[in-house]
Amino acid sequence: MTIATATEVIPFQIDADGVARVGGTRVTLDSVIEAFSDGATAEEIAQQYPTLELSDIYYLIGYYLRRPSDVESYLRQRKAETKIVRKQNESRFGSQGIRERLLARRESIGGVDDEWEGQGRYLPL
Numbered sequence: 426m427t428i429a430t431a432t433e434v435i436p437f438q439i440d441a442d443g444v445a446r447v448g449g450t451r452v453t454l455d456s457v458i459e460a461f462s463d464g465a466t467a468e469e470i471a472q473q474y475p476t477l478e479l480s481d482i483y484y485l486i487g488y489y490l491r492r493p494s495d496v497e498s499y500l501r502q503r504k505a506e507t508k509i510v511r512k513q514n515e516s517r518f519g520s521q522g523i524r525e526r527l528l529a530r531r532e533s534i535g536g537v538d539d540e541w542e543g544q545g546r547y548l549p550l
Contacts, residue, residue: 435488436481443506445499448481450474455503457485458496 436448445454452474460470467482489496 433484436478436484444503447474447477447485450476452477454485454496455500457482458489458500461486461489 437445437454438449439445446452447454447457456474457470457477460473461467465473467479467486470482471477471479
């Protein structure tokens with residue numbers, strides 16, 4: 426019996442924003458690696474992200490284990506970018522008066538639907 430060897434493509438692509446997305450889905454490489462680093466197995470990650478193929482998850486874990494410094498560098502860069510975007514958003518949309526804005530918005534759309542009232546299906550303001 427012979428086993429064919431082939432070069433396989435790691436199942437992630439970098440999108441226009443520089444984010445690595447897994448197997449043509451919206452799931453990020455960050456999410457998979459974070460789950461793995463937190464102790465999740467490939468099967469548990471597949472349950473958490475049902476749009477991912479189990480084989481793709483194994484490929485990603487293998488890629489991470491073979492190139493930890495590259496992946497960690499990417500993850501550090503993403504965290505730094507996330508902090509910048511969060512600060513920009515906080516400066517644009519301050520939290521001052523948010524409760525009042527949410528209450529006013531709720532009133533403008535007609536309040537809470539009676540069907541949902543008291544069922545705990547919405548977060549209290």
